[in-house]
Amino acid sequence: MKRKAEKQQAAVPVSAFAARKARQQQAQIATTPKNEPAAQPAVEPPSKRLRRSLEADESTEMNIPETRGPRTRSSTKQDALLPTEKVKSRKGKATGKEQEESQAQVQETRDDSEEEEESEDNAAEGVDEMTEDEIASVAGDADGYESPAETPAELQNFPLSKSRINKKDIVYADADTLCVRIKEKMNLVLLGQYDLWVKRGVVSVMGAKLHPSSRVYRVYAPSTHSLPVIKCVAGVNGEAEVEIKSCNSGLSRLRDVSPLYQRIWNGQNTAADKVTLKGASKDSRRTFSVLYTSADDSLKRHLRPLHLDKKWSASMKALSSRQGKLRVLVCGPKASGKSTFSRYLLNHLLSSDPGFEDGYINTDGVAFLDLDPGQPEFTPMGQVSLAYLRAPFFGPPFTHPSVDKPRDGHIVRAHHIGSTSPKEDPDHYALATMDLLSQYRSLLARYPQCPLVVNYPGWIFGQGLEVATWLIQCLGLSDVVYMSEKGPSEVVDPLSSAAKQAHVPMTILPSQPTDFVSRSSAQLRSMQIQSYFHLSHPLDLGNPLWQGEPLSRTRPLAVDYSGSKQGILGIMVMGSQISPDLLREVLEGAIVGVTAVESPNAIMGASSAQGPSDEGEGNDFDAEDVDMDTDGQATNGTSASLTDNGVVRTKEGLPYLFVGSGSCTPLDPKASNCLGLALIRSVNVASQKLELFTPIPSTRLQDAIEQGHQLVLVRGQLDHPNWAISEEYHAARAAERHYQESIAEVKQRGDSKKIDQTKHNQTLAMLRERIRRASNVPYMTVVEDNSRRQREAAARREKSLWKLRKKAYPASESETDW
Template identity: 70%
Template sequence: MVKRKAEKQQSAAPMSAVAARKARQQQAQNSAPKNDVDIEIVTEPPSKRPRRSTEANETNGVSETETRGPRTRSSKKQDTSSPAETVKGRQKKDIQPPVSQAQEETNEAELSDERQNDVPEDMSEDEVASVAGDADGYESPADTSTELQNFPLSKARLNKNTILYADEGTLCVRVKERMNLALLGQYDIWIKRGVISLMGAKLHPSAHAYRVYAPSTHSLPVIKCVSGVDGEAEVELKSCNNGLARLRDISPLYQRVWNGQNTSADKATLKGVAKDSRRTFSVLYTSADDSLKRHLRPLHLDKKWSASMKALSQKQGQLRVLVCGPKASGKSTFSRYLLNHVLSPAPETENGYVNTDGVAFLDLDPGQPEFTPMGQVYLAHLKAPFFGPPFTHPSLDGSRDGQILRAHHIGATSPKEDPDHYAMAIMDLLDQYRSLLARYPQCPLIVNYPGWIFGQGLEVATWLIGCLGLSDVVYMSEKGPYEVVGPLSLAANEARVPMTILPSQPTEFVSRSSAQLRSMQIQSYFHQSHPAGLSNPLWSETPLSRTRPIAVNYAGDKQGISGIMVMGSQINPEMLREVIEGAIVAVVEIDSPNTLWGASSSAPVASGSDNHDELEADEDIDMESDQQNGQTAPSTEGLVVRTPERLPYLFAGSGSCTPLDPKSSNCLGLAIIRSVNTGSHKLELSTPIPSSVLSNTIEQGRSIVLVRGQLDNPNWAISEEYHSARAAERRYQQIISRLKKNGESAGGNNQADDQATQKQTLSLLRERIRRASNVPWMTVVEDNSRHQREVAARREKSLWKLRKKAYPGSESETEW
């Protein structure tokens, strides 16, 4: 009876074919079915397993059912909402700050200055303030529904023998060969002894320190010892405060990105310093060390990837490689690691070659560019490796590390919107690369092609293989499809170029969708600055609405803008103001009137002629007029249609704006048109482009054209003031709670004065929140109950808009 019962349980247990074969073999030998028990343990977790994800989600104000998701049939029956509805409901909670004072005090106890934890706001189920913008379907981080796992991150462990010295901002450690160390956060790394590998680069001892960004939105870079003195390498890690972490005060997308509370390794290295000391980075042994309980994974490259990078880098100055493949296959990661590998500052004694000419990086992916905001293709000349995702270097300042030689605004995140203009832009960038080779003959070329690999995208890719003079083609997918791999292989054979097929390496857990990463990158772009004398950029958490705009004349004797274009659609000139106000535009310089394609005698004639020889701004810009320099800016007379507000609408082509000719145009960057002042005929622009660049452009006889493409509206800029106001209130409540805890005074003569001052300050801060929430295209819901969510949803449906899904894998999420 006992044996029969055991056999019955064994047959009912799920197992694989291999396990079943082993079970039959053991059963024939009259042994106990131990393998069945092992299979049960592997396939199902123990009933008393601690639920770390549940505790973490309760801390973040997300209910267990929303985060854990359906795991069994019974839970699937209970969860009747669709994935899109679940994500929308989750986003409403993730983006919103709390309103109850008890929750505020709890949150303030966890937050400190810019070096404190990156902890999100606590949220309750009934009292959550929600912010909804125009198409806010991608304005908050996405949650994963899988259970957290204790995943190993570092092989090395810190102890008194491996820690050389440490203080509140610095940590110097030894790392043994074939051992690695994973860090989360921001830090400067200085190699003192030995050789380490980091994000594809091999770093040797030098006096130069490299800035590393390791956010939780991407797989963590791993510091690995390649070789060292006595089998050990010595590295110094130092905290850095550049303002990037403070962007969490103006956007929920930047919350839960950097390191949280001190880990066990941090506490071991912070002995003897202040109790509340925290660095901007944390050492993690496993993912369970993360206080915010996020899905953290180290980035270990596939062996085929590493072998391919090594083989490609051996071609040195003769390297011309095109990296292509389907979307989400790892093209950008491979290109970034290959770029760092080629730019590794190896000493001359290692292989007899020193890369002094840098690397040319031709980025043809307008949806996810590496060194510029979305909507552009460009050619960059880089001379140092970069360690971090794109939102940590959204622009280059032309320093010794790298510069953008030429860029063209495509006006969309996909080149399929205008393939002809895309191909012409590529041809011009190739001409720029040939000019670069005249100065740097040993400059390799890395081409990053978008995931637009079907249809016309395949035609463009095969055309590039035939005309680029490549040395290699890398395709990032072993699964084909054949209708893509076949033509690419044929084109490579005809061009006598070897083609390497590598396995794709997608990310297992995604905390931000592609649209969210684009939003983070462009927000980082507008808040970044490159102060003179600093090798690394800085970021400001001041909302754009509180920054000083640049005022540019669009009409009159001192006109600074030659024209305004709208790509991809035909609009009535009377609607131009509504189309451009509050929109993102490209600031493009043109060299000649031939830049405007479609110029003919049949083009509409301007209703008025204006000189455009000077740009005025609220900032002090020192410039001379073009007439004084003996230069004349390109004339757009005959193509400009003056709107009722006197806006210079470039109405070229057959009924719509034809794109600018790439041969005589260059994109300087992006700007947001904050307002159109019809009384003074000025445009107020918010842009990170230095004023000196705009002044030099006009001094050299070029004209400036603003191009409105099909990029998403800057909804993040609308809600910045609201989130900033909430953050200011939280910080003040934190100060009050800290003073009460320490029994200190806020500066008044007595307790009554302190309370009166605190009450008045809180009233002013909450009035700021109220004003910030009363803006167009944004809805604040103080009560997050189901009824209020339905009311807000009905209100939003009354507006004409295009909504986008925010969860990874959505059909509308395309990474072109």
């Protein structure tokens, strides 16, 4: 009797990739002579697919007391990704029939979703969105990480380091430090976190050329991105000497509060580590590992070094030759390498030295105008900013989500767009860009030789193309770099024409997209903003630190929103019209931009929202929503009232800045400045306070208040803080796991008698009770049973849009492995 999967296989939709592969196998079998062995099907490298994880697109709310009623939401999205059986690779190559049966087994575990893979356009954009009824998973990839069984063996063993460490190359080494010599034109690749000190010679790292000095550079090399390469450019007697030391930044602690941070750092010691750790204790582990090939990785991840294309290197040298006159705009389609090129160019400009680059010494720093609100480099998502930098940065954006060190650089000015794409409000985006450009002109008065690097988003089609051509014509650029040799012509031709009219040379470079990604764009944004809220900048330390405790266990900041000690001027909502009665529900659990209003003129349209004037003119509010009488009170049943400066007081007393027609008009960028982001925990109506979390330094808030600026909270359309909901749950699971591991170590040493069984049972019961409480919170549901029947039953029970399904079952890879 045929299995159920075989009966239903014909009715199951398959992707274009799987269909093409099946047709190739059938054609090869049909053309094979009977007297010859069947030809083996050609193995194609896996296409770039989105790696999904537990935190892909989850719920939209923070925890609230049980006494509060359900909340109203206009629209929410969630992903409930549940694991499937992994397809185990056999020795040798499987036949076509075996592959079809394997596909049938995988297909049986899927719900009625759309296709297994999205189109190539969506894959390139990193889009990973599903509605609540579309429960999907990838075979062997249930946890959002790469599966070695899916990758051909020849692709796994990828060469990384050209230098092999021998005893003669080791200057000194201990449990935390490794000092080695690297020969000229040789390189070394490391995975993890480390401090790099160049003692002799010249080495290049991520576009920067580092010379001997007392400066120590912090390098972050996670597996989510291509690994940086330490290459010897010049040396004494043909060798460069570098010291690599372990560091404890706290960034690895975030793995206890989010599965997105799991399995991204170095695993067990490699063969090269064992050579350099001789004489140290057996359990010694550094925060970095030396890798010769990707097969050295104990976690078997898809690791690649980042080698720049020759055209990229030549272009960087040509751009650097312009020195202080450089004004370059980097643009191109999505996933073409714009951010990588900008980061390498930035590091290249910040590391010039006498004897190199025609003797040019960069003493005026570099200005970085980041116009990509979706994946910014030095700020959290939803902002455009101008950063002034004096030192190179080594690591992906989630390792430096904010810059606040005078030695390394700072954010000159930022504006909260309130969205990950400029297309939501192109006019406000253009005004913010022009204001940032004027700030750069002011910066030139102090640093006349400060070059400018402009990073433009992948919004290059339609209206985005119009904005790009407008920028080329009005920014006064020296160069334009387009990151794609494949066009399309309908984009390249208008850009070339605009550059020609502005007498600006345009360079077209090949894109360098990553063939394999372990995190989608949405997941990288979640990692960056979670890193932002857990980040701190101690004054006595040169490097930032991350806190591994969940936000729910930290003390929130209480701000008066009404009364004599009111700390904020008002609250704005961008993008859509929100009734004043729903403002509290919209704010709780949301991320807002903390904006300093430098002048009353920043509130555009406020003068028309002052209520009826002497001439009997009305205000800009929609008459169907709120009608105001001569006393300023609502007359249509709502409990909101209008005060000065266009502020509507809700029934909770919240100051709602409702100006414009239908929705809030954004603040004028010329008279406002975004200080950072905050996460509103709750609205305490009894005390008239907002409880919120923010990593903005208190000194910066105090400076804004002392300058007479007023604070406005801007609620935009950013991704909801889904990661904040499940932090306590993941932390509880991690606490139990760490305790079990400590008990196992005691038993392994033969000290079982030292364990107090009564105390052990009490501790274990307390930890499991913490897990139970953390899993029983609003807007999140933990699915303990992974069977399809239980998933369908849970889907029928949980019809609310804001509910989550989280995976938690024994022997879960995301819960037990690192």
